[in-house]
Ligand SMILES: Nc1ncnc2c1ncn2[C@@H]1O[C@H](COP(=O)(O)OP(=O)(O)O)[C@@H](O)[C@H]1O
């Protein structure tokens with residue numbers, strides 16, 4: 313697939329002829345220098361952007377030709393996404409943040425609360441449920457963001473430099489949360505990361521340069 317940007321008279325080939333197949337419950341780590349197209353590739357797979365040409369199939373759904381409603385449903389039901397800067401809603405507690413995707417799906421408040429508690433407990437955050445983002449460490453905030461991204465049991469969990477803003481102790485805690493998701497085969501994982509530790513835990517490593525996948529290692 314390709315994703316080219318045009319502007320200011322020049323063309324940027326952000327994703328340039330990438331062809332990959334990722335199996336269910338695989339754990340893929342993606343790396344490469346800044347500007348090589350990692351985030352663009354993630355956005356394409358997440359249905360946040362559309363390819364200039366080519367096809368993207370996720371769990372049988374053809375994202376490149378899906379309408380907005382189908383993409384919204386895909387994102388709501390099948391996808392979990394974690395960003396570098398946590399993006400927790402500051403006026404909500406950890407528990408409420410994690411309940412949010414379920415409420416969006418139309419799950420009742422009681423059931424959402426029960427499942428959000430269960431997911432926070434699963435990631436070792438039970439005692440943090442009533443805390444607000446500013447009362448949590450960076451690593452805890454990112455683990456709450458992971459809980460929010462998996463609470464609705466998505467097929468695919470994507471994270472774009474999830475430890476890019478964390479110290480090494482927090483990186484280790486986030487890393488172990490992601491590893492738990494992978495080991496229990498809760499979702500397919502695609503993680504953009506510069507962390508050697510996280511990449512080492514992946515079952516496959518992809519390296520990008522200039523919009524292309526230039527190296528692939530299975531571990
Ligand atoms: N919305 C956009 N419009 C124009 N160019 C973009 C846009 N998004 C990304 N780019 C360009 O595409 C290339 C890849 O960017 P990106 O996917 O963010 O790389 P990475 O995540 O690896 O740092 C860069 O040259 C960037 O400037």
Ligand SMILES: [Mg+2]
Pocket residue numbers: 350351352472
């Ligand atoms: Mg990026």
